[in-house]
Amino acid sequence: MSVPERGFPTAEFEARLDRAQALMAGAGLDGILVMTEAEVRYFSGYQTLFWQSPTRPWFLFLPAKGKPVAVIPEIGAALMRRTWVEDIRTWSAPAPEDDGIGLLTDLLAPYAGRGAKIGLPKGHETQLRMPLGDYERLIAGLPGLEIADATPIIRGLRMVKSPREIEKIGHICAIASRTFARVPDFVHSGQPLEETFRAFRRACLEEGADDVPYLVGGADQGGYHDVISPPSSRPLQAGDILMLDTGSVFDGYFCDFDRNWAVGRADDASRRAYDVLWRATEAGLAAARPGVTCRDLFRAMQGVIAEYDTGPGDVGRLGHGLGMQLTEWPSHALFDETVLEANMVLTLEPSLSYGDGRIMVHEENIVVTDGAPVLLSTRAARDLPVIG
Template identity: 30%
Template sequence: MRHERVLRDARRAGVDALIVLAPANTYYVSGFRAITYSRPVLVVVSEQPVLIIPELEESHARLRSAIRTIRTYSDMALGGLTGKSTSQLAIDLTVDVMRDLGLRGKRVGFEPTSFTVDGHAYLSQAWGEPLVPVKGLVERQRTVKDEEELHLIRVGCELAEHGMRVEVDDSVPGATEVEIMARGNAAMLEVAARRFPDLHITSGSRPVSGEKAVLPHSIPSGRRLRRGDVVIHGTGCVVEGYYSEDERTIFVGSPTSEQRRLFDVMVRAQQAAIDAIRPGVKCKEIDRAARGVIEQAGCGPQFTHRTGHGIGIDIHEAPYFSASDETVLQPGMVMSVEPGIYVDGVGGFRHSDTIIVAESGADVLTKFPKTLAELVVP
């Protein structure tokens, strides 16, 4: 059980129990994922773990949670009478749980980056004993995926390929970004409903074109594609809470010589990074492999972000293919590989693939074509 591994590592960190609050972490530890976290969800990880949820989520939690002891709080009657916020009501119940678990006088850890300043102050006052900040413990566990997690990510990547095919084929002059997005999402969800009816799946698509393609992060709009546009397509699905990522740069009509050159540099940089991936290599070495190709081509200043990131319950999670990340790659890690080049007036150029770190190297899950000849829409 995951909570047992978290407790083992918590004890190694010098605490007897750990209060988990970050939504991705509570889902990872318990198996319960709320639709919204406006009302806090917490897990007290101890020898007898307890899931703490708002009352309205109880039926859902009992269906999904691997933690069988569930305690609930309500913001309906009590909150109105006491004037307390939902966060304070959740913390009050957490303190009651900690007392019931016999944690008085013991070292209790908490996630310092998940609590607000007010929330931490309220918890500290309500508990009345020192709490120990324990940073990144669950996040580190999440970096290596088990077979169930890998299956969900593979499903998401398979669905992303269907969306990408439709979006690329529909990228013709006059089509709007949001029309293309809608058709890509529909394609992914149609296949999801047919092939994976028992899985909870949402889709995400974000084609951006023209002047917006030079923005590493942008949002589709009603802009109509024009001949000569560079378009960056991004597709993916969230399958039982696990993300996937598939991105391709395409051209509406024939690219210019400079666009061809930058596209070629980007493709070579991405392949250099993929070729460098294997267990035992540090994340920063993968960034160095991609960045070296781009810098050698004179485009270093136009590569403004890291080469990739972990993918799982969060779309961006540790570790990172960045110049400073010393994390050593292990089998079962899932990463994006996405070096990019962005030049005003010319275009943005970025492919992104989701890969699994395998014993033999990178297992690339997103297999949509990458060559220039396959990504020009006449």
């Protein structure tokens, strides 16, 4: 197995910025301010787990012309200097009285002075990763500045992946696929579910994952009831249906898919649910072509699911985008009319409710191409596998 080179060449960041600036020109924006982990990394290459500390805000400004400007805590300066960003402005953070607001005001005051319009991601799936009070103070100190929603621009850029991004996602999908294939070796009846989780994490690290930040699942007699819980200490037992769903990471890119197993024996209802969802995924694979909408993709899968779904388990959609975040735009849902393009990386995630409040979820990761989609995850077994 060859391991993809880490990071990206400068040309990749130049291309991302070029596209952003072309879109800014079309939207009449004089710049875009981003502040979340994924967006700062996307345009700068700045990668650190330090974002887990909520204490300090981080800012990257993309001007309409020229290179990005970083406004960041001094603790991150050495790492930011290793990226392609040259204009790095720092302050000694944390500093509740002025956590970057003065520096941001200096940067943006000329824009405000001429009544410019800058973008900020403030739409669906975005967050304001700074104190709301600081944001209100920043805006109040920049009279004349117009703030527009930059979500459509960022969303449009990030949904379509580069070959190097696809290579990284493909690599972590292969690592997780190998880990799932080993589940029968390290999962067994009598094992507390939290030990199953710990064993999965260790195996996935052995297979080459940098980390396994997301691992959820469930196990219960004749089917699980919930797909986002932490593991209990209940031992697995014959008759359980077990599901594990992982977002593992390589070089800052996620996989996101799951697998289902029957422990000891498989009940008929669960076998039927599995069959329906396996075929729903096939319908998704057949439908995922450029020009098709996410809504179409939803309907293609839902058409099969309807054979068996008894409601009301409502996970809200049947898949989504995937990349630097566990879940990204778009959504395979009735509301989403995004048109598929080549090089979008997506999950197909059909789910259904059955029996007395049981739920089952299947998930695969694909990349859209000009022809049939390419599976990045190794396709799930055709029939519900039974393990010890």
